Amino acid sequence: MPETLFEKLWKRHVVCEEAGEPTLLYVDLHLVHEVTSAQAFEGLRLGGRRVRRPELTVATMDHNVPTLPGPISDDLARAQLEALRANCEEFGITLHATGSGHEGIVHVIGPELGLTQPGKLIVCGDSHTSTHGAFGALAFGIGTSEVEHVLATQTLLQQKPRTMLLEISGTLPQALTAKDLILGAIGQVGVSGGVGYAVEYAGEAIRSLSMEQRMTVCNMSIEWGARAGMVAPDDTTFAYLEGRPHAPQAAEWKRAVEDWRALASDPGATYDTHVVVDVDDLVPQVTWGTNPGMVVPVTGSVPDPASYESADDRAAAERALAYMGLRPGQRIEGLAIDRVFIGSCTNARIEDLRAAAAVVAGRTVDPRVEALVVPGSASVRRQAEREGLDRVFLDAGFDWRLAGCSMCLGMNPDILRPGERCASTSNRNFEGRQGRGGRTHLVSPQMAAAAALHGRFVDVRTLEHEPVAA
Amino acid sequence: MNPVRVVSGRVAVLDRPDVDTDQIIPKQFLKRIERTGYGPFAFFDWRYDEDGEERPEFELNRPQFDGACVLLAGRNFGCGSSREHAAWALSDYGFGAIVAPSFGDIFRTNAGKNGLLAIVLPPDEVDRLMESVDLDTGSEMTVDLERRVVVGPDGREVPFEFDEDTRHRLLNGLDDIALTLRHEDAIAAYETAHAIA
Numbered sequence: 001m002p003e004t005l006f007e008k009l010w011k012r013h014v015v016c017e018e019a020g021e022p023t024l025l026y027v028d029l030h031l032v033h034e035v036t037s038a039q040a041f042e043g044l045r046l047g048g049r050r051v052r053r054p055e056l057t058v059a060t061m062d063h064n065v066p067t068l069p070g071p072i073s074d075d076l077a078r079a080q081l082e083a084l085r086a087n088c089e090e091f092g093i094t095l096h097a098t099g100s101g102h103e104g105i106v107h108v109i110g111p112e113l114g115l116t117q118p119g120k121l122i123v124c125g126d127s128h129t130s131t132h133g134a135f136g137a138l139a140f141g142i143g144t145s146e147v148e149h150v151l152a153t154q155t156l157l158q159q160k161p162r163t164m165l166l167e168i169s170g171t172l173p174q175a176l177t178a179k180d181l182i183l184g185a186i187g188q189v190g191v192s193g194g195v196g197y198a199v200e201y202a203g204e205a206i207r208s209l210s211m212e213q214r215m216t217v218c219n220m221s222i223e224w225g226a227r228a229g230m231v232a233p234d235d236t237t238f239a240y241l242e243g244r245p246h247a248p249q250a251a252e253w254k255r256a257v258e259d260w261r262a263l264a265s266d267p268g269a270t271y272d273t274h275v276v277v278d279v280d281d282l283v284p285q286v287t288w289g290t291n292p293g294m295v296v297p298v299t300g301s302v303p304d305p306a307s308y309e310s311a312d313d314r315a316a317a318e319r320a321l322a323y324m325g326l327r328p329g330q331r332i333e334g335l336a337i338d339r340v341f342i343g344s345c346t347n348a349r350i351e352d353l354r355a356a357a358a359v360v361a362g363r364t365v366d367p368r369v370e371a372l373v374v375p376g377s378a379s380v381r382r383q384a385e386r387e388g389l390d391r392v393f394l395d396a397g398f399d400w401r402l403a404g405c406s407m408c409l410g411m412n413p414d415i416l417r418p419g420e421r422c423a424s425t426s427n428r429n430f431e432g433r434q435g436r437g438g439r440t441h442l443v444s445p446q447m448a449a450a451a452a453l454h455g456r457f458v459d460v461r462t463l464e465h466e467p468v469a470a
Numbered sequence: 471m472n473p474v475r476v477v478s479g480r481v482a483v484l485d486r487p488d489v490d491t492d493q494i495i496p497k498q499f500l501k502r503i504e505r506t507g508y509g510p511f512a513f514f515d516w517r518y519d520e521d522g523e524e525r526p527e528f529e530l531n532r533p534q535f536d537g538a539c540v541l542l543a544g545r546n547f548g549c550g551s552s553r554e555h556a557a558w559a560l561s562d563y564g565f566g567a568i569v570a571p572s573f574g575d576i577f578r579t580n581a582g583k584n585g586l587l588a589i590v591l592p593p594d595e596v597d598r599l600m601e602s603v604d605l606d607t608g609s610e611m612t613v614d615l616e617r618r619v620v621v622g623p624d625g626r627e628v629p630f631e632f633d634e635d636t637r638h639r640l641l642n643g644l645d646d647i648a649l650t651l652r653h654e655d656a657i658a659a660y661e662t663a664h665a666i667a
Contacts, residue, residue: 015653015656015657015660016653016656020634020635021635022633022635024650024653024656024657026657026660026661026664035500035501035553036552036553036554038503039503039504039505039554042503042505047647049647052657053666056666063500064501074501076501076502077501079501079503080501080502080503083503125552125554126552127550127551127552127576141552141576142552142576142579143552143553143554143557143576143579143580143583144505144554144580145554145580145583145584145646146579146580146583148647149646149647149650152647152650152651153647153650153651153654153657154657154661155650155653155657157646157650159633161575191488191546191549192488192545192546192549192572195546195572195573195574195575196575222550222576223550225546225549225574225575227575291488291490291549312485312486312487312544312545313487315486316486316487316488319486409492409497409551410497411497411498411500411501418520428490428492428550428551430490430492430493430550431492431493431515432492432493432496432515433492433497436496436515436520437520
């Protein structure tokens with residue numbers, strides 16, 4: 001019987017399957033960071049348990065590390081990072097600590113080190129673990145109790161999710177990005193459209209994306225509720241992986257590629273649900289509300305809550321408008337912003353920084369705007385500096401920071417002040433996400449860069465034709 | 471984990487869709503390395519204003535919902551971040567059961583690992599339950615995991631479906647890791663078969 005990519009991945013990892021019980025799946029790679037692991041390690045100690053496979057476990061510091069050099073002034077953050085260091089030492093886990101040169105956002109370093117590979121089952125105590133699905137891996141976020149379970153057993157109990165094919169039809173227009181693609185799709189399917197599903201993204205528009213762009217798409221799977229998001233591996237995948245530190249080498253590489261090719265969904269394989277989203281007419285996307293499904297084209301305007309059919313949606317839209325300080329019908333273009341954040345596991349890889357720098361080059365950040373670039377990893381930062389991107393940003397008036405999650409979730413000192421409006425390349429526009437009272441608008445790196453230059457949202461497609469704000 | 475069979479008592483209503491875990495426990499409280507003590511910070515930014523005063527307009531600050539152990543919530547409750555702190559905060563706040571039309575997947579799993587019952591009922595059933603709560607005097611509700619029924623404030627019983635394995639673990643307070651380690655031979659066999667040294 002023809003099988004989907006997901007079914008093949010699932011089958012490869014079954015340790016035990018008994019009727020009436022969840023399936024026990026084997027975990028090939030367990031990524032760990034400071035915020036969701038301390039209680040799990042403590043649980044191991046209390047239970048007198050060890051880490052079953054320390055060599056399949058890799059840790060980094062990302063969520064609450066400061067992005068300015070120097071000691072950590074926040075005592076709680078320091079204690080949490082120290083706890084991770086001590087736990088990794090005690091349990092024999094490789095830690096890419098701050099300053100090691102390999103640190104960075106967990107979903108950026110996994111792929112760049114070649115740890116993320118097709119066919120693997122990858123988990124992490126972080127909901128954006130779906131990012132790794134871009135390689136044709138089965139990857140999803142777990143809670144701290146599950147982190148402890150994986151540490152102790154290298155397995156995870158899972159109910160088999162249903163399968164969905166999200167087919168992206170048409171061709172992504174010039175100057176449009178993977179971020180616009182996924183924001184536009186979430187706008188159509190809704191923030192809970194994927195709950196209970198493992199989703200495969202397919203279609204020519206997905207095939208023609210680079211690996212980093214596919215990561216942006218898969219990263220936001222959780223933002224519409226999907227358990228996992230994935231793309232079948234192909235030559236783009238293999239070209240990205242070849243030669244990376246943890247990728248298979250020499251003869252092993254050939255065998256691995258052969259094996260990975262067989263992962264793609266078989267012709268005729270069926271899914272529980274098949275959704276088609278067309279991108280031929282896609283326009284750069286900007287969120288207006290307090291979840292990623294509240295999104296409109298930059299050429300559009302803030303919706304009127306009265307236009308929603310359900311009372312729940314109306315009330316939610318009204319609350320969102322009140323929080324965001326917006327009025328129904330207000331145009332997105334021209335909406336003034338205070339801050340710009342280019343960063344996060346969604347959009348802080350080298351291609352993202354190149355794309356933003358191309359918009360910024362030779363121009364100046366609007367004097368009313370504070371703009372921040374936070375590379376996704378120490379390695380991305382070094383690469384960007386080799387290419388001179390840091391100079392482009394610094395000359396324009398951006399801050400150029402050290403790697404970390406930073407203002408995506410504001411656990412470190414990089415936060416919005418109450419009422420500030422931010423064009424952000426991150427993944428969540430929830431209330432208070434980037435700082436209490438802060439107002440987040442999710443956009444692509446190019447759109448964020450353009451907003452920084454103009455002090456307001458502009459359609460990046462028209463940028464060359466407009467005078468740049470002095 | 472302690473066994474959970476029945477949760478019964480005061481009910482609170484939070485009739486908002488897509489309540490994300492960032493709201494349930496804001497990020498400034500995720501730096502603690504303990505599992506307990508998150509209750510005072512549950513819904514912190516919704517409960518308190520910038521000066522630390524209770525916001526009277528926030529649903530859970532209504533005196534009629536004081537001491538509630540059952541929460542009636544909107545669709546997609548607990549979406550977003552995987553932070554298990556959300557389940558810890560709700561438990562520590564005093565909730566033993568959340569009843570909603572749907573939940574974020576990761577939150578629902580986390581709840582199950584912590585003895586917090588995440589019960590799914592059809593949207594119209596949740597609406598009816600919400601309507602039957604007396605907002606002036608407060609109401610009582612029961613979630614009976616053993617019988618798999620919710621007993622509404624008006625005494626009406628509504629059956630619910632619940633994953634049988636999770637139910638068994640909750641009713642008996644079983645430790646997941648200990649249960650999985652019964653399959654240690656199968657895990658080792660998998661590792662051998664897949665050349666995981």
